[in-house]
Amino acid sequence: MEFLRFTYTMIVLTLGLLLSVSSGHPEKRKEGDPLPSPGKCEPIRIPLCQGLSYSHTVMPNILGHTNQEDATQEIHQFYPLVRVQCSPELQNFLCSVYSPKCENGTPKPVCRTTCETAKRDCGPLIKTFGFSWPTLLECESFTTEACEQDLNAPVSIQKKLVQAGHTVGDQVLSLQTVRILVSLKDVDRSGKLDEPKYQELQSYVSAAKREFEQQAKNGAVSLSQMKNALAARDLRLNDLNFGLLWDRYSTAEQINYDDFVAILARLETLKERFKSHRMKNLPCDCVMASFSLDDFIRDTLL
DSSP: OHHHHHHHHHHHHHHHHHGGGGSSSOOOOOTTSOOOOOOOOEEOOOGGGTTSSOOEEOSSOTTOOOSHHHHHHHHGGGHHHHHTTSOTTHHHHHHHHHSOBEETTEEOOOBHHHHHHHHHHHHHHHHHTTOOOOGGGOGGGSBSTTGGGOTTSHHHHHHHHHHTTOOBTTBOOOHHHHHHHHHHHOTTOOSOOOHHHHHHHHHHHHHHHHHHHHHOBTTEEOHHHHHHHHHHTTOOOOHHHHHHHHHHHOBTTBEEHHHHHHHHHHHHHHHHHHHHTBOOSOSSSOOOBOOOHHHHHHHHTO
């Protein structure tokens, strides 16, 4: 309880500080503006941006910080938001702004799609506390030129699945469902899928699509069909939990293709995470798992 109260307080303080991010900076470079002259790549020293898929950055960044020390002071204000994991893309987005990847001495442009995902996921939380997304981080001013280069980005995986025919009529898997699928196959939690893991993801979607099409009528499945699909994968829920799931996902007493796949992938991911935390040598004939609060929040926010 004390942890939750502390987190709540830190989020409020963070959002108050974020208002200052919108002022006091040089004008931000916009899409289409020329890149700055090549600089010197340097190892990332910003704690929040260490351990990412890249290890070197270059200054100045898009906000005009000329050194990592200044960038560190400002990005650290976002730490509580990153900690509560309101979006799987927030840390990547912030680091692409404050500590951009160095490519031949120039900063890699910020991906607009990553920004839009972070804003969509975290925007409701920020709004809850009476604040708005910082002006200097508005997604419209970022570029799309870097997005399609990241083959592990949800939007890229989504496009590949569409191209491979994993649609049902005009129903396409949403970006949120793609993220859940990535979490299912991202065993090491690196946020990246190699080619074998992507092929596993595609095979999983193919099987789920085939199962959906076999049962669906008018592009959706009924309550009993959804129960059968879960039972076939040994995903047995008690009546209370199934009722909560049905109320959340169903529309007009039916579930569409996107939500069907999302439900299967989300429950299977949670089942695997439960197994990885399962306790041993219990003094009872029971199955239990041990989670830290951070682990519990991360796994349930899939």
